[in-house]
Amino acid sequence: MTSHITIPSTGDKIAYIDGKLSVPNNPIVPFIEGDGIGVDVTPPMIKVVDAAVKKAYRGDRKIAWMEVYAGEKATQIYDSETWLPDETLEAFKEYKVGIKGPLTTPVGGGMRSLNVALRQVLDLYVCQRPVQWFTGVPSPVKKPCEVDMVIFRENTEDIYAGIEYKAGTEDAQKMITFLKEEMGATQIRFAEDCGIGVKPVSKEGTQRLVRQAIQYAIDNNRDSVTLVHKGNIMKFTEGAFKDWGYELAKEEFGATTVNGGPWCSIINPNTGKEIIIKDVIADAMLQQILLRPAEYSVIATLNLNGDYLSDALAAQVGGIGIAPGANLSDEVAIFEATHGTAPKYAGKNKVNPGSVILSAEMMLRHMGWVEAADLLLKGMSGAIGAKTVTYDFERLMDNATLVTCSQFGDCIIEHM
Ligand SMILES: NC(=O)C1=CN([C@@H]2O[C@H](COP(=O)(O)OP(=O)(O)OC[C@H]3O[C@@H](n4cnc5c(N)ncnc54)[C@H](OP(=O)(O)O)[C@@H]3O)[C@@H](O)[C@H]2O)C=CC1
């Protein structure tokens, strides 16, 4: 296949050396613009990041952006069947750090998610989504300042594996016959017209995720890690997630049980403070985050719970227009907004670019460019503080000035 990626002539590769990220002064960073509102939010993200880096390092550092393709744009540039070109996957593998806009997934039929495919193929097993309130952001809760959580969502397993069989097909019937006749399942109602989905959850997949969550709590002086699961109902998948999580805390971090368990605690080797490892059943957790958010800090959970929790928590601090995220493997990192392609707003220069801009802030921090990351946060706080905001905030704020998506990016730059 012909290459459609133009490698910047002036940049260098980010590398992993002795388990550490080595970032040159002009790193090549691949990006996917994204479908729908990707065309709106990605250009201001690049403009804001470039401005923060320029201001922080006075020209000594600069990102060499390299566009790579996925989704609708890939079908236009390659051919109508190519949604996720191999060279896009190779670019993320080779350049180690990248960022992406949202990609559309049809509901019901049609192709499976490209976002999920990227996570699975590149084994980006942690979806890390911090949820924090910026002063002045409108919120439906009384004390949004009490929300300060970091979600660690398992990103490669669970029902997102895509092992599903459509009702009425030969494959679904084969599965149903197998379950009934060979596994003795008697609980399948309406077997004639029943879709079947499979939910794989492994010990290795669980423990590598929980390991990252606990390590994050240690490195960032957090006081608890909560395992969120629906283990009362799905005993051998979600229940096992809980058990394997506690097991890892004890075996690898020396956790000891609290009040007879199952809660346990570890002593942070850096601070000497206690970190509680606890668990909450997923439906109760959706109540807890609204009523007692201050009691939760780091959350480790399965793929679907994490997807639900991240949008629900985002709503408490201003909505998915401002909710950032990262998909992480042990080497490769792809940063992305929590929101999707919001098709009704596509190309209207209207939506909040805050989510992908804050994802870029996480990217800068991951690269060790903390001064630029801090400036970006300062600019974001300043723009919100001045009440120059996009429609999603303006409709909920008194005396705010409505700005477009690109203008909001410019406001961030003005406040750096
Ligand atoms: N990682 C990814 O690439 C993701 C992709 N998707 C995909 O996106 C498509 C659309 O999904 P959908 O369920 O509509 O979810 P979306 O996140 O795209 O949009 C839902 C609503 O959230 C609000 N919203 C989203 N983004 C912004 C923003 N930047 N600024 C302000 N408000 C925003 C809007 O609310 P309002 O109407 O109130 O203004 C919007 O109507 C689907 O194909 C889905 O699969 C979904 C999630 C993640």
Ligand SMILES: O=C(O)CCC(=O)C(=O)O
């Ligand atoms: O892949 C998709 O289309 C949706 C994914 C999603 O909602 C998420 O990762 O938060």
Ligand SMILES: [Mg+2]
């Ligand atoms: Mg989601």
